[in-house]
Amino acid sequence: MKISLKSRLISALAVTAIAGTVLVGAPSAANAAPVCATANFVTQCGGVGADGAPYAFIAAANFNGTVFLWSHGVRPSIDIPATLAPVGPYTKTNAAEPGPGASSGDFSIINKLVAAGYGVAGSGFARQGINTTEALAANKELIATFKTKYPTTKTVIAWGASLGAMNAQRLAESNPELVDGVILGCPAANPQDALVAYFGDALFGFKALFDPTIKVGGYSTDPVIRQQEQHANIGKILLVLSKLSAGLTSGVWPDTASPAGKALQAAGIPSRSALLTVGLMAGVSTRSKNVDGTSGPAGAAETYPLAIAPAVAVLQNMGATLNYGTLLIADGELLAGGKVFDNTKTDYAARVAADADIFSFALSGNSAVAGIIGALAATPRETADPAAVAKISGLVGLSGKITKPTLIFQAESEEFVPASIVQWYIDTYAAQFAGEKMKAMADAKKSRAYVAPKNNLVVLWAKTAAKYSKFTAAGTPDLTAKPGAGTGHCLFTPAQWLAAADLMVATLKYDKFPLGGGIASTARKVGLSYDNKFSVPLFKSLQ
Amino acid sequence: MTRINRRKLISASAVLAVAALAVSAVPAQAFNPRAKEVGVTATTIKLGITSPLTGIAAPGYSKIPGAMKAYFDYVNANGGVNGRKITLVSKDDQYIPATAVAKANELILRDKVFALVGTLGTASTKALTAATQLSKRGIPSLFVNTGWSGFADKKAYPTTFAILPSYQMEAKIISKYLKDTYPGKKLALIYQDDDFGRDALAGFKTGGITFDTLIPYASGSQSLPATGAGWITKLKAASPDVTVMFGVSSATTALLGNAFAGGYVGKTQFILGSVGGDATTIAATNRGLVGLLNGAKGLSFAPAPSDSSDEYIKLFQTIYAAALPKEIFDNNVVAGMSNAFLAVQAIKAAGPKLTRKGLMNVIETKGATLANPFLTPLGYSTTSHVGATGYWFGTYGPTGALTADGGKYTVYTTDSGSGAVVESTYKRPAMPAKGLPN
Numbered sequence: 015m016k017i018s019l020k021s022r023l024i025s026a027l028a029v030t031a032i033a034g035t036v037l038v039g040a041p042s043a044a045n046a047a048p049v050c051a052t053a054n055f056v057t058q059c060g061g062v063g064a065d066g067a068p069y070a071f072i073a074a075a076n077f078n079g080t081v082f083l084w085s086h087g088v089r090p091s092i093d094i095p096a097t098l099a100p101v102g103p104y105t106k107t108n109a110a111e112p113g114p115g116a117s118s119g120d121f122s123i124i125n126k127l128v129a130a131g132y133g134v135a136g137s138g139f140a141r142q143g144i145n146t147t148e149a150l151a152a153n154k155e156l157i158a159t160f161k162t163k164y165p166t167t168k169t170v171i172a173w174g175a176s177l178g179a180m181n182a183q184r185l186a187e188s189n190p191e192l193v194d195g196v197i198l199g200c201p202a203a204n205p206q207d208a209l210v211a212y213f214g215d216a217l218f219g220f221k222a223l224f225d226p227t228i229k230v231g232g233y234s235t236d237p238v239i240r241q242q243e244q245h246a247n248i249g250k251i252l253l254v255l256s257k258l259s260a261g262l263t264s265g266v267w268p269d270t271a272s273p274a275g276k277a278l279q280a281a282g283i284p285s286r287s288a289l290l291t292v293g294l295m296a297g298v299s300t301r302s303k304n305v306d307g308t309s310g311p312a313g314a315a316e317t318y319p320l321a322i323a324p325a326v327a328v329l330q331n332m333g334a335t336l337n338y339g340t341l342l343i344a345d346g347e348l349l350a351g352g353k354v355f356d357n358t359k360t361d362y363a364a365r366v367a368a369d370a371d372i373f374s375f376a377l378s379g380n381s382a383v384a385g386i387i388g389a390l391a392a393t394p395r396e397t398a399d400p401a402a403v404a405k406i407s408g409l410v411g412l413s414g415k416i417t418k419p420t421l422i423f424q425a426e427s428e429e430f431v432p433a434s435i436v437q438w439y440i441d442t443y444a445a446q447f448a449g450e451k452m453k454a455m456a457d458a459k460k461s462r463a464y465v466a467p468k469n470n471l472v473v474l475w476a477k478t479a480a481k482y483s484k485f486t487a488a489g490t491p492d493l494t495a496k497p498g499a500g501t502g503h504c505l506f507t508p509a510q511w512l513a514a515a516d517l518m519v520a521t522l523k524y525d526k527f528p529l530g531g532g533i534a535s536t537a538r539k540v541g542l543s544y545d546n547k548f549s550v551p552l553f554k555s556l557q
Numbered sequence: 558m559t560r561i562n563r564r565k566l567i568s569a570s571a572v573l574a575v576a577a578l579a580v581s582a583v584p585a586q587a588f589n590p591r592a593k594e595v596g597v598t599a600t601t602i603k604l605g606i607t608s609p610l611t612g613i614a615a616p617g618y619s620k621i622p623g624a625m626k627a628y629f630d631y632v633n634a635n636g637g638v639n640g641r642k643i644t645l646v647s648k649d650d651q652y653i654p655a656t657a658v659a660k661a662n663e664l665i666l667r668d669k670v671f672a673l674v675g676t677l678g679t680a681s682t683k684a685l686t687a688a689t690q691l692s693k694r695g696i697p698s699l700f701v702n703t704g705w706s707g708f709a710d711k712k713a714y715p716t717t718f719a720i721l722p723s724y725q726m727e728a729k730i731i732s733k734y735l736k737d738t739y740p741g742k743k744l745a746l747i748y749q750d751d752d753f754g755r756d757a758l759a760g761f762k763t764g765g766i767t768f769d770t771l772i773p774y775a776s777g778s779q780s781l782p783a784t785g786a787g788w789i790t791k792l793k794a795a796s797p798d799v800t801v802m803f804g805v806s807s808a809t810t811a812l813l814g815n816a817f818a819g820g821y822v823g824k825t826q827f828i829l830g831s832v833g834g835d836a837t838t839i840a841a842t843n844r845g846l847v848g849l850l851n852g853a854k855g856l857s858f859a860p861a862p863s864d865s866s867d868e869y870i871k872l873f874q875t876i877y878a879a880a881l882p883k884e885i886f887d888n889n890v891v892a893g894m895s896n897a898f899l900a901v902q903a904i905k906a907a908g909p910k911l912t913r914k915g916l917m918n919v920i921e922t923k924g925a926t927l928a929n930p931f932l933t934p935l936g937y938s939t940t941s942h943v944g945a946t947g948y949w950f951g952t953y954g955p956t957g958a959l960t961a962d963g964g965k966y967t968v969y970t971t972d973s974g975s976g977a978v979v980e981s982t983y984k985r986p987a988m989p990a991k992g993l994p995n
Contacts, residue, residue: 300655307655316612319653320777371705371751372654372684375777379750382775480659545666549690 048159056128059163060110063137067152070110071135071160074128079166080519082127083153083193084136085174085181086111087504088202090341091143092241098248101337112136114175114199114511122508127515133167135160143345146409149181150188157192171518173197175504176431179422180410186418195518196420199511200428200504203435204410205442207354207403208553210346212296212432213339214355214396215362215554219292220336222393223278223386224254224285225270230396231353233344244344251336258329261285262322274389283385286325287378291386293328294373295365297434297554301427302330303497303505306482311489320375323483326491334430334503350406352399360395363387365554414442416470419521421514423474423542426550429503434553436473441552443471472527474514474542476500499541513540594912596671600637602904602911603644604629605664607657607685608677608702610649613780613807616841617889618677621702622647624893625675627880628873631992632901638994639909643901646670650681657681658688665689665696672697672913675720675896679703679753680776682717692716697917699903700896700944704832705752706973709936709943711921716913718920720896720944722858722933724756724803725763725973727831730856730948731801732764733969733978734828745770745797745825747788747812749804757803757830763975770795779804785811789819796824803830806838813839813849827853831948836957837887850953858933858945860966862891863958869895869930872992888959895930898992902927905994932968934983946970947981 048061048071055075062068073081094102111117113124113134124134137152139145153172161167172193174182179201186193204210214230221228229247234240250270257268265284267275278288293300301307305327310318346354363384370383377383416439424436450467458464482498483491497505513536521527528536534544551557596603610619626645633642646668648660657676664670673696676682682701685691691698692715700720701708704727708719735744744766748754750773761768772791778784788811792800802809809829816822834855840847860867865874873894877886884890906923907916920927924937933947947970951959961967968981 308651308653308659316651316653317777317780319655324655368683368687371680371753371776372687374680374749374751375775377775379773379775379778380752380755381750381773480656547694548662548666549693551687551690 048163050163061159063140063152063155065140065148065151066108067137067140067148068108068110069135069137069152069156069159070112071133071156071163072112072124072128073133073164074131076131077133077164077166078131080131080169080171080522081133081135081160081164081167082113082515083157083160083170083172083182084111084113084134085149085153085172085178085185086117086136086138087174087176087178088338088342089142091141091345092244092341094248095245098245098252101248101252106142108138108140108142110136110138114173114506115508120508123511126508126512132515133160133164144342144349144410145177146181146184149178150184153181153185154189154192169194169522171195171197171515171522173199173514175199175506177202180412183412183420186420187413187415190417193418195522196416196418197514197518198420198422199506199514200424200431201422201435201439202431203412203414203438204407205412205414205435205438205553206556207407208434208438208555209410209432210343210355210406211357211360211555212553213335213343214357215296215360215365216292216298216332216335217339217343218357218393218396219295219390220251220254221272222390223272223275223288223292224258224268225250226272226393227270228254229340231343231347231355231398232396233347235348240344240348244340247340248337251333251340255329255333255336258285258289262326262329272393274392278385278389281385283378283382286322287376287382288386289332290325290328290373290376291366291383293325293332294369295362295554296335297432298328298331298335299427299429299432300324300327300373301478301498301501302327302429303501304483304491304493304495305330306478306480306498309481309483309485311485314489317375322376324373324376330493331429338430346406346410347402349409350399350402352402353396354398354402354406355396356398356403358395358397360555362390414439415446416443418470419518419527420471421474421518421521422471423476423506423510423514425476425478425502425505426500427478429501431503432553433550434556437550437552438556439471440473440549468526472517472533472544473546474533474537474544475548476506476510476541477543477548507540509540510542513537513542594671595669597641597911600641601644602638602641603646603668603670604672604674604900605646605648605668605670606673606675607648607650607660607664607681608675609652610647612651612653614652614678614805614838617806617835617838617887618652620837620884620887620889621675621677621893621896623881623884624877624890625897627877628894628897629901630880631876632994635991635993638901638904639911641911643904645674652678652681654680654684657685661685661689665694671911672699672916674699674900675702675893677702679705680751682708683752686714686717695913697913699900699920702892702896703753704756706756707752709941709973711940711942714942716917718917718924718937718942718944720899721831722945722947723943723973724753724830725760726946726971727856727948728757728760728803729764729971729978730969731828731830732761732766734854734950735766735799735801736764739799739826742798743796744768745772745792745795745800747772747774747800747802747804747808749776749808750774751776754803764978768801770797774804774808779808779811785815786819788812789815789821792825793819793821798826799828800825801828801830802833804833806833806835807842809833810839810842810846813846814843817846817849822849829853829855829953831856831858834953834957834959835888837885837889839957847957848955850957851955853953854950855953855959856948856950857888857959858931858948858968859888859891859895860930860932861951861959861961862886862888863960867930868988869898869992872988873930891930899927899929901994902929928986928989930988932966932983932985933970933981936972943973946972947983
């Protein structure tokens with residue numbers, strides 16, 4: 015492939031124009047025409063949507079008719095003070111985000127896409143937290159705005175990360191005519207309220223065992239008080255986590271433990287076993303950014319992975335799980351008008367039964383597990399408002415139906431948006447595809463010409479390596495080390511995002527996904543894995 | 558025109574990496590019935606095992622894959638099975654469930670084995686079965702080396718087949734032995750506090766045995782010095798006449814070591830469960846402890862490794878001596894070779910058109926009649942995936958060898974439910990000529 019000097023020049027200038035620059039100022043009036051500025055062949059536009067959501071889009075002079083519409087991930091709907099570090103400081107923002115990396119100042123993905131002739135666009139959305147309604151409206155409006163500015167637009171690829179992936183999929187489900195392809199990175203979804211249950215179960219376990227004043231739900235309807243309650247909850251969670259961390263090896267419990275928790279401590283059950291039990295009953299991954307679950311420090315290479323590591327991994331994953339759980343459950347209650355988490359019928363013993371053997375040493379044996387599960391009974395279960403549950407299901411529910419080429423990529427050991435969601439997508443689409451195949455066969459009987467249905471889903475996995483833990487001289491996991499592949503939350507590299515973009519462009523160009531071997535080769539080059547038989551367990555609440 | 562060309566060039570560069578890829582990929586989880594069976598060619602069958610080759614459980618169990626390979630090589634050298642030669646891919650999981658999951662994934666996804674065979678340990682086997690979703694994928698997990706009764710449950714584990722008698726059966730048979738041999742004596746039980754031990758407790762309850770002292774321990778905690786020391790303290794306080802150790806051999810090592818250190822040798826009659834009396838494992842920690850096995854009671858369902866009068870043992874000894882002349886022939890070798898032998902018989906019975914589904918079907922329908930070295934009937938059926946179904950009792954000697962009491966194998970058989978424990982009348986069929994499948 016030989017690229018002309020002129021085209022190379024444009025590419026270079028485009029990159030120079032975007033990198034390190036601030037997007038053009040948006041007009042203050044809602045629904046006004048975007049304000050655009052062009053420099054070095056690159057046009058950047060900013061504006062405000064009908065509901066006040068800021069947006070931005072960028073395209074170069076060589077715009078090729080394809081635009082990537084980005085939906086950003088979750089941002090808290092409340093300010094969080096610095097005193098709640100590392101969750102805070104955070105100031106609520108609706109800033110427009112036109113592509114992955116932009117919010118952290120990394121424009122490398124956007125640069126490369128624009129230089130290659132693609133447009134990029136993204137809204138900041140009028141509301142943060144659970145913003146599916148606002149995101150859908152903003153995305154639809156932004157597509158129209160972009161097309162007005164660039165009438166040659168032929169292809170729209172919706173993409174997003176985490177909650178943004180939910181919003182991208184929601185757009186494709188509700189308005190398939192607006193979208194040609196979909197890319198979902200570490201997607202959030204709430205099939206049959208499983209994600210609500212995941213957060214709620216973890217919070218309930220912490221309340222029941224480690225601090226009875228932790229809230230699971232039932233936040234005030236007063237916005238000021240509700241925010242105070244969320245801040246207080248985050249503070250308590252951080253405190254309990256630090257105390258659990260201090261007691262990992264000794265087994266000492268937090269002094270905030272519930273009476274039931276203190277009774278377990280008196281019975282000689284270490285706090286790490288209770289922590290792991292809570293993680294398992296919620297479905298939190300037992301592998302984390304710095305804990306592979308198979309390695310141990312010198313002198314404890316065999317006992318550490320069996321006795322300690324699973325609890326340490328859960329602890330590392332639990333911070334994000336509990337804090338986002340607090341923020342999202344509170345926000346969900348606000349939107350739904352009542353309590354959304356219900357565990358009155360949850361059988362926690364059944365939840366951990368299959369895992370009890372696997373993590374026996376870390377759980378301190380079956381008798382300890384029975385004691386821990388039994389201790390949950392001292393805490394009243396959470397009862398949801400059925401109307402609120404119905405409403406939240408409508409707000410954040412997806413059908414999982416896939417009608418456009420869709421590429422998902424996901425870490426096997428996700429920090430707090432479980433890989434189970436991707437398995438739900440896979441299973442849902444497998445059923446859909448089987449139905450399409452049956453229909454095609456039935457149609458073939460009439461027409462005598464079989465037209466095979468087209469596959470519209472490819473999943474790329476960031477698999478978790480068998481070993482990646484590093485240990486300090488003190489024999490504890492080095493939490494400052496580079497996270498292991500296939501762990502953390504949405505820790506995808508620019509190369510991985512660009513590979514996904516390239517793959518989707520090629521798919522749309524040829525109207526079908528490339529051969530499996532080609533996908534696998536593309537994935538492998540960026541540290542991902544394509545294996546259409548790989549699967550992970552479903553949510554605990556759906557098993 | 559220039560602009561158009563430039564656009565084309567830039568656009569093309571963006572998709573260069575994938576532009577040459579033409580035909581559509583298959584959807585996730587799609588099944589193609591016309592595809593060739595994974596791990597099988599016209600001339601080969603690839604099987605996989607994950608087991609502890611290093612780590613705390615390695616000293617005895619690490620011999621199992623080598624023993625399996627020795628028998629497969631023997632079969633291969635004599636024409637294979639239905640014209641196919643068997644390759645065994647062996648992985649080291651260190652007896653850590655999370656590692657077993659990773660290794661099983663390697664076997665399935667990277668090595669693309671036809672079936673797993675002989676995976677070892679209840680926790681590891683449960684973990685890898687769940688995480689890799691063997692059932693959903695339809696991958697056979699043949700003759701798992703664990704006696705947890707759950708693996709015999711076809712509904713829960715439709716592609717997994719046990720080979721050991723269940724721990725419930727074992728506990729029921731020990732119960733009868735306790736009643737017959739030690740009536741009215743004070744009894745203690747040390748047991749692993751997981752599904753292994755849960756099976757034992759259920760079996761002892763069904764068998765009508767109530768222990769005066771129960772000492773549970775979490776699997777793996779036997780490696781901590783305080784664990785074994787605690788057992789001896791409790792035993793000293795309870796003074797049982799008979800102590801049953803229903804744990805793995807590393808736990809027996811801890812028991813014997815602490816009994817010696819605590820001056821408790823000879824103070825109680827030890828009965829060791831079938832997986833707890835491996836002298837190889839005990840010797841790896843402290844060879845001097847092996848002698849402390851002397852006089853302990855134990856049980857097995859296979860012929861004793863030293864019993865050269867048994868045609869299977871004689872054949873296995875010959876094969877193993879040729880393959881690994883420096884290694885000691887012990888009960889781990891018998892377990893591995895028996896495992897491989899039964900796998901070969903099942904594959905042969907599945908016929909030349911070998912499929913995963915066909916293999917599992919033949920074990921369910923013909924498995925109970927397949928030739929094998931065991932001294933008890935096999936229980937495979939369309940409703941159960943249980944393997945062997947009984948035990949004989951013996952006494953450990955000073956070298957750690959288990960010898961049948963009374964100079965002959967008196968085998969007791971039962972089920973995992975409420976069925977009675979009865980003396981078996983089973984007559985093992987003669988071994989196929991030269992122990993070969995064809």
